[in-house]
Amino acid sequence: MSLTAERSTPAPAPAERPHDGPVAWITTTDHKKLGVMYCVTAFAFFLIGGALAGAMRAELADTGGQLIGPQAYNTLFTVHGIIMIFLFVAPFGVGLANYLVPLQIGAPDMAFPRVNAMGYWFFAGGGLLVLLSSFASDAGGVATGWYLYPPLSGPRYSPGVGPDLLILGLALVAISTVMSGVNVITTTFLMRAPGMTMWRLPVFTWNVVVTAILGLVAFPPAVAAFVLLLFDRRLGGQAFDPLGGGDPIVYQHLFWFLGHPEVYILILPFFGVITETIPVFSRKPLFGYTGFILATLAIGALSTGVWAHHMFTTGVVDNPFFSAMTFTIAVPTGVKFFNWIGTMWGGKLAFRVPMLFSIGFLLNFLIGGVTGVMLASAPLDFQLADSYFLVSHFHYTMMGGSVFGIFAAIYFWWPKAFGYRLSERLGRSVFVLMFVGFNLTFWPQFVVGLRGMPRRIVDYAPGLGWDTPNLVSSLGVVVLSAGVVLFLVDAFTSRRRRTPAGDDPWGGFSLEWATTSPPPENNFSSLPRIRSERPAFDMRHPEFTPGSSVTTAEEPS
Amino acid sequence: MRKPAAGVGALITLAVSVTSCSSSFGMPRGSTEQGEEIFDLWQIFFWAGIVVAALVYGLIAWSLIRYRRRRREPDGELGRQFHANAPLEIVYTVIPIVIVVVLFTLSFGTEDRASSVSPTPDVVLRAEAFSWGWRFGYPDEGVEVVSEPSAEGVPGPEILLPLGRTTRIELTSNDVIHAFWVADFLYKRDAIPGRVNVFDVTPTEIGTYHGVCSEFCGIHHAYMTFTVRVVEPSEFDAWLTDAAAIEQEVAS
Numbered sequence: 001m002s003l004t005a006e007r008s009t010p011a012p013a014p015a016e017r018p019h020d021g022p023v024a025w026i027t028t029t030d031h032k033k034l035g036v037m038y039c040v041t042a043f044a045f046f047l048i049g050g051a052l053a054g055a056m057r058a059e060l061a062d063t064g065g066q067l068i069g070p071q072a073y074n075t076l077f078t079v080h081g082i083i084m085i086f087l088f089v090a091p092f093g094v095g096l097a098n099y100l101v102p103l104q105i106g107a108p109d110m111a112f113p114r115v116n117a118m119g120y121w122f123f124a125g126g127g128l129l130v131l132l133s134s135f136a137s138d139a140g141g142v143a144t145g146w147y148l149y150p151p152l153s154g155p156r157y158s159p160g161v162g163p164d165l166l167i168l169g170l171a172l173v174a175i176s177t178v179m180s181g182v183n184v185i186t187t188t189f190l191m192r193a194p195g196m197t198m199w200r201l202p203v204f205t206w207n208v209v210v211t212a213i214l215g216l217v218a219f220p221p222a223v224a225a226f227v228l229l230l231f232d233r234r235l236g237g238q239a240f241d242p243l244g245g246g247d248p249i250v251y252q253h254l255f256w257f258l259g260h261p262e263v264y265i266l267i268l269p270f271f272g273v274i275t276e277t278i279p280v281f282s283r284k285p286l287f288g289y290t291g292f293i294l295a296t297l298a299i300g301a302l303s304t305g306v307w308a309h310h311m312f313t314t315g316v317v318d319n320p321f322f323s324a325m326t327f328t329i330a331v332p333t334g335v336k337f338f339n340w341i342g343t344m345w346g347g348k349l350a351f352r353v354p355m356l357f358s359i360g361f362l363l364n365f366l367i368g369g370v371t372g373v374m375l376a377s378a379p380l381d382f383q384l385a386d387s388y389f390l391v392s393h394f395h396y397t398m399m400g401g402s403v404f405g406i407f408a409a410i411y412f413w414w415p416k417a418f419g420y421r422l423s424e425r426l427g428r429s430v431f432v433l434m435f436v437g438f439n440l441t442f443w444p445q446f447v448v449g450l451r452g453m454p455r456r457i458v459d460y461a462p463g464l465g466w467d468t469p470n471l472v473s474s475l476g477v478v479v480l481s482a483g484v485v486l487f488l489v490d491a492f493t494s495r496r497r498r499t500p501a502g503d504d505p506w507g508g509f510s511l512e513w514a515t516t517s518p519p520p521e522n523n524f525s526s527l528p529r530i531r532s533e534r535p536a537f538d539m540r541h542p543e544f545t546p547g548s549s550v551t552t553a554e555e556p557s
Numbered sequence: 558m559r560k561p562a563a564g565v566g567a568l569i570t571l572a573v574s575v576t577s578c579s580s581s582f583g584m585p586r587g588s589t590e591q592g593e594e595i596f597d598l599w600q601i602f603f604w605a606g607i608v609v610a611a612l613v614y615g616l617i618a619w620s621l622i623r624y625r626r627r628r629r630e631p632d633g634e635l636g637r638q639f640h641a642n643a644p645l646e647i648v649y650t651v652i653p654i655v656i657v658v659v660l661f662t663l664s665f666g667t668e669d670r671a672s673s674v675s676p677t678p679d680v681v682l683r684a685e686a687f688s689w690g691w692r693f694g695y696p697d698e699g700v701e702v703v704s705e706p707s708a709e710g711v712p713g714p715e716i717l718l719p720l721g722r723t724t725r726i727e728l729t730s731n732d733v734i735h736a737f738w739v740a741d742f743l744y745k746r747d748a749i750p751g752r753v754n755v756f757d758v759t760p761t762e763i764g765t766y767h768g769v770c771s772e773f774c775g776i777h778h779a780y781m782t783f784t785v786r787v788v789e790p791s792e793f794d795a796w797l798t799d800a801a802a803i804e805q806e807v808a809s
Contacts, residue, residue, distance in 0.1 A: 016642040059664050065709055070776050097703040145773045151750060152733040152775060157688070242751030248734060249749070282624070284636040291646045294807050313736060314747045315754040320665055334653040335646075337613055342645075344620035345635030348806055351625070359621065370606040373657070377664035379671050380602060383584070384744040386736065386771040450583040452740025455780035459709060464767060544638050 008332055029113035031098050032519065034420075035121050036417060037430040038095025039410075041124055042088050049083035050484065052076045054477055057441075061464045061474035073458035074143035075162075076081030078195040081146030081168065085266065086173050089402045093121075093269030094172025094180045097208035100416065101184055103512035106530070108522040111186040119179035126172030133165035142166045145456060147255055148229065150240035150248045155233045161366045164233060167226045174219040174226075177265075181212035193511070195530030199293075202287060202510040202533060207272030210300040214261040214268075217304055225251055234531075236451040249316055256307035262302040267399055268296065270405025271336060277412050278343050280506050281355035287342030289533060295332035295339075302329040322338075326376035333369055337362070352506065353427030357408035360435045364400025368393060386456075389449025392442045400438055407434070407487070415501030418551050419517045426490040427499040430483050435478030444469030444476075466517070479527040509534040562727075585741045588766065588787065590759040591671040592743035598667040599743075601724040605660065671744070674757050678725035680793075682716070686735035686770065689777035690714070700800040704783065713768070713782040719793035720760050728754045736772035739785055745771050760787040 005128040025033060056076050059068045068076065069248045102109055102428050134141040142162030144153040146309065188201070188209050201209075224379045229251065231237030238244025240251045274403070286292060306325045340362060349355070371393040374380050384390055415421045448469045453460060460466050504513040513536040515524050528539045538545040584603075587596035627633065683694040690704035693716045704714035718724050728737050728747035738745035741764070746754045770781035788796070 057612045070779060074773075074776065131770055143776070149772075152773070157733055157775060216695065247751070282636055285635065285638060285640050287639070287640045288646050291650075313745055314749065315756075316749075316752065318669060323668075324661055327661045330657055331650065331653045338646075338649040341613070341616045341620055342642075344617075344624055346625045347620075347640070348630060348634050349624050349747055350622065350632060359617075363614070363615055366610060370610050373660065374599075374602045374606065377598065377602060377660065377667075379598055379664060379668040382745055383595060383599075383740070384670070385745065386738075387740075420751070447583050452585070452738075452767065452769070454738065454769050456773040457769075459779045461767075461782070496759075547662075552624060557666075 006202055007437050014444075015325040019264045028413030029109075029117045029520065031102050031110045031113065031116060031500055032417070032523075035095045035097075035099025037120055038091050038123070039125070041120075042092040042095060045083050045087040045127060046092075047484070049080050049088055050481065052080040052083070052483060056080065056271050056557070057265055057474040057477045058551070059458060059459075060404070060470050062471065063467055065459045070142060070460065072141075074145075074456070075134055075141035076454055077263075078143055078145055079130070079141065082130055082170070084398070085146065085262065086170060087123075088129060089266045089398060090177070090262070091123055091173075092406050093208065093211060093266070094119075094177070095182050096204075096269060096273070096413070097212070098180065100413070100512060101208060102186055102191070103515065103519060103523055104205045104510045105188060105196050106189060106511050106527050107187060107522060108190040108524070110183045111156060111191060112183050115179050119176045119183070122172045122176035122179065124174065126169040129169030129172065131164045133169060147259065148226075149255075150232065150246075151242065153229060153233075154241055158233075164230065164234065167230050167233075171223055171226055174223045177193060177215045177219050179216040184208055184212040185216075193527050193530060195393075196511075196535075199290070200530060200533045200535075203275040203289070203292060204272035204510075205270070207268045207275070210296050211265050211268045214265050214300055216305060218258045218261035221254050225254035225258075226431070230253075230480075238350055251312065252311055253308065256310045257304075259310060260307040261303045263397070264299055266402050268299070268408070270361070270402045273405045273409045273412070274340070274361050276510065277354045277358045277408050278340055280508055281350045281352055282347030283350070283507070284343055284347040285509075285534060286339065288339045288344070292339045292526055295335040297333040299329060302332070309376060309378075309381070312378045313385050319494075323376055323378045323468050327328045327373065328374050330369065330376070337369075338368065340475055348469040353422070353424055353431060354408045354412035354506070356431040357381065357404045357411065360431060363435075364396050364404060364438065368396030368401055371396065382466050384449065386454055387449040387454045388445045388455055391455045392445035392449060393409060395442045395445075400442070404434070404438075407431070410487075411511075412506070416517045417504045418495075419501055420486070420494060421501045422494045422504060423490050426486060427495075430487045430490060433479055433486060437476050437478070437483055440476030441473050441480055442476070444473045448473075504536065507537075507540070509537045511535050514539060572697070583699070585743065587743045588741045588760060588762040588764060590743070590761055591805060593761065594671045595743040596802050598663060601663060602660065605656065609656070620774050624709065672756060674725065675723050678757060679720060679722035680724040682718075682724050683728050684726055684728045684737055684748070685736070686730040686774075686781075687772075688732050688735075688775050689781045690781050691781070693783075698797050698801045699804060700797055701804065703801075706750055707777045707780040709780055711780065711785060713780075715784040715786060717786050717788055718758065718760050719790040720763055720787055722790055723757050723759045723792075724758050725755060728756070733774050734772050735770045735774045735781070738767065738771040739764040739766050739768045743783075747772055748765050763787055763789070 003364060025037065055068060056073065059073060073304045122132060144158055144163060148163065151157060188205055212255060228237065228239040232241060238246045240246045240248050270371055273285060275292065276432050299363050302325060306329060308322040309326045311317045312319050375384055375390065375393060411422055411427055451465045453466050502515050515526050528535050531538055584596065584599050587593040680695065681697055683696055685692040689707040693702040693714060702714045702716055705711050705788055707713065728746050728748045729752065730750045732750060735748040736745050737748055742758055746756055764787055766785045768783040768785050770778060
């Protein structure tokens, strides 16, 4: 590879780089290219999943069935859920991890570059199968809800080929998750630059390591459940069929043993993202680094013991035990909130676009957290489970949290990945539209949920107090979509304008800001000394570096 | 198509309706003894949530306003470089622990009371869910209420429950998983094939309540509704006697 980094010269325009054709992208094993491919593919799935959600909100804007028949509607929410969880948020986190982990720890690439490439193509192939499952079936697409509960997903009630394609697609995605998980863990444990101890590891990397461990723990049982379900469907197995002596509850246990760690797989990388952005834009170190890492580990550990809170209304699980575990997980999450507030406290906050999205994350996720504590209570779940209250709760965590984290990450690392900036002005409008649109969409869903509206219904009767909130919610989607469209406009116009970003446009802390934008093929031509969790900051401010020979008279206060 | 003005009107209505819902925030108050228990718990969780959210939002707002970079300050000027404060961190770990221990304890007690099943119920109601409808039976009296297969425009079946008496509901399904939910009772349970879930309801208020299937069960899930009418025990007994007579006539 002929490309060499010259730190003294400004970043070369990406168009002049030699290895940039389609073949180079398809055959690449470079973690940065794969990271970008993961993120771009995942974002395309976000647009598809969002369009499905828009169709659902159009149907629900008014009572009566008007636009979409029930079968198509059931397919819409099934595929919307699968896409957003398995093909958008989770792989976007994998993409960020791919791009950033080697850069943040000072490594030239991932430990297993070819496994990494294979992981991407498994994900892309699995995604394709999932898309096919939505319509390639005589009886319409798969329409079982994203958690595929038998007996509904069994051969008798879902005879079409849709669920089979979905199961195979999900199995490929699960294998891909395991591959990337092994890679992230191995890379972080074995390839850190000299001086990069685990207690100096950037917080984003810590969070994706815990995410990767959760993926390794949670996905294999789910694949087992999916394979058993496939046996039931195609080979006459009766693992989950009560008529054949099977038990549908066993499936629920296996599924939620994936399903609950999965929600932390969806949120932890973005906890990591905003814990990178908030300190940078507060111009301060993270408050309570050690406590934050311990909280992350605690969340990872506890998340494997809470799964049956999805089953409080089945009447066949030990509600108090799982309820207690679920309450407990609120504690480390609460600790993180105080870490973020403590980081902003006493800072010099610069409200750049990544910071705006991070603040949006805090404001939205808090509501998701508070309602999560309500749902941890089994008796409250008797009312709230499977209602729109629950739908709103998890959108406040997954969309108001993770997706806002994704946009914070896009605006924060875009200049690093491509060498040019996105527009601050458009970015602020994207944030305002998305924040207002998001809250307008999901706040009314708390109200209808409490008023008794169940999820997954194509239609509802008038006179139950559900009409107005549903209309507001549907209008909110228009505002939210305008924000997403404006982001696409920003991406395309900025790509044309190519305002050079420089190596470190934000005053970043971690190692990726100590190389060029975009980074050279092997990431670094030289590494700074690593003396703390903020090596790029230490480079600019030797006066604050622990153990540094440079001393200053006084800290600014 | 609706006009934008309708949307604005809808927004205002929503804002008013949300603020006027007072402490319950739209949650029904519970029309059974069991539901009232759950409503009391909801009140506690709701206010605890408001207090915690207000505190955290207050701290965030203070940080954002007090510590924003002023125009005269150059971009990139540093804040005070402090890293940690162990006593403070211990305090903000212990406080959430105390909160969740209290909430869990309250929740545990409520579940015990709301889910306790009387050994001697006044009425037994068997509820069998199927795709897509309900087969309700009062086995002691030999009365059955079966719904038409549900579809858009088909009204669900109507059952009666006596005010102030304890009815044991024995819930099951004969095909896929469904769920029995009456929002005004603040209570739902899954109807699982091969299992029977048992719970008690003791209505405390005369009224007509909307019931739904709340576990997705296939194409006509949205229309799998039913109605529960809570009536005076005398009216309930009369209805049951009439219905039993009709069933006998049909049988003979």
